[in-house]
Amino acid sequence: MDLTKEIKELENIRRSDSNKVFTMYLNTDPSDPEQQGGEWKIHYKNGMRNFESYLKEDEDKEELKNFQLVKQKVDKFIKGNEQKFLRGVVIIATADEEVWFADRVQMRLKTEFFWQETPELGQIKKLEESYPKTGIVLVQQNEVKVIESYLNEIEEIYSYELNVDTDDWRQKVGPRKANASSMAPGATNAQKDNFAARYEANKQRWYKKIAPKLDKAAKDKEWEKIVIVGESDPSQELKQQMNKQVDEVIQKNMLDHEESKVLAEVFG
Incomplete structure (x- = not known):
């Protein structure tokens, strides 16, 4: 509608x-x-x-x-x-x-x-x-989830995951799976340290690759508002790499939260 x-x-x-x-x-x-x-x-x-x-x-x-x-x-x-x-x-x-x-x-x-x-x-x-067409972008270090909402209802949900070996972001199909390189619960301290070092060295380049996909979605779906939700470092870095204006950044890790809770956080 x-x-x-x-x-x-x-x-x-x-x-x-x-x-x-x-x-x-x-x-x-x-x-x-x-x-x-x-x-x-x-x-x-x-x-x-x-x-x-x-x-x-x-x-x-x-x-x-x-x-x-x-x-x-x-x-x-x-x-x-x-x-x-x-x-x-x-x-x-x-x-x-x-x-x-x-x-x-x-x-x-x-x-x-x-x-x-x-x-x-x-x-x-x-x-x-109060509830315009909104793209809510939830970001973790190597994963991005998009919730498209209109009139405070969810219209579409999709996710991208970074392959840290090829530096390519791919849209995910099927249920979310843990990834050792994204510091899954079973990852060793060495794996976590290694990924943290790679993230610091590559974050600008990684988010620069995903930003055009988000800019295109914003244009094609006519988002009237863009909100990025994530911890301070990845959310601010992604905001800097996007060409579209980001209206709000919420510094909170909510990627694994129920979508209805995310909407409640964004719209209050």
């Missing part, structure tokens, strides 16, 4: 008759202390019922009919997706189906409902601003 494009299209929507635009932001975050009992279901039912009651009192039969048509579509989406909910749900819709935007998002939302001439885009714009 290209949220920037979606927002631009939604900004052009304007209604002046009884066929108004419905906007809903629903907090479904299971980590929210206020959501432990699935309270979002109560908030959803109350929000929809309040609108319906108000429109009945207003005695605009056409507008009430349009809202009820929207409500049917929204109910169907909620019931069909509630087992897959993330942290929030955004729905923007009209009765004539000219507008239908419905998505589960990985951001905690403030529960809000709107029925008005234009879509209410405040929180969805915040989602776009």
Whole structure:
């Protein structure tokens, strides 16, 4: 999903008759202390019922009919997706189906409902601003892992490993394996010392070889933000070798951490 494009299209929507635009932001975050009992279901039912009651009192039969048509579509989406909910749900819709935007998002939302001439885009714009297309580059001395994320969700993961005998970086296929030259747990002190010496002598040249692959990924995948995560020496060296601007360096070794924990560290 290209949220920037979606927002631009939604900004052009304007209604002046009884066929108004419905906007809903629903907090479904299971980590929210206020959501432990699935309270979002109560908030959803109350929000929809309040609108319906108000429109009945207003005695605009056409507008009430349009809202009820929207409500049917929204109910169907909620019931069909509630087992897959993330942290929030955004729905923007009209009765004539000219507008239908419905998505589960990985951001905690403030529960809000709107029925008005234009879509209410405040929180969805915040989602776009907070979680742009990001290349997260986790670096160890002879290994680099890339997590591509958008809207706080993982889109792709891939890794490169350096063959210290040929000085070539190759994209890895299959599960990660320990390597004695990268100071695997079974490596002897002599092996560790030997690799440390080789690293100091060759690190600039090694990272200069991997940097163009990362620059190309940033260009091809249109990364809007680049974050390097790793211990101080390799992360700073890799940053210097890249042509693309690095927005942030997090000096922490997280290459073996779960990807969700890495996203939490990067985006807070």
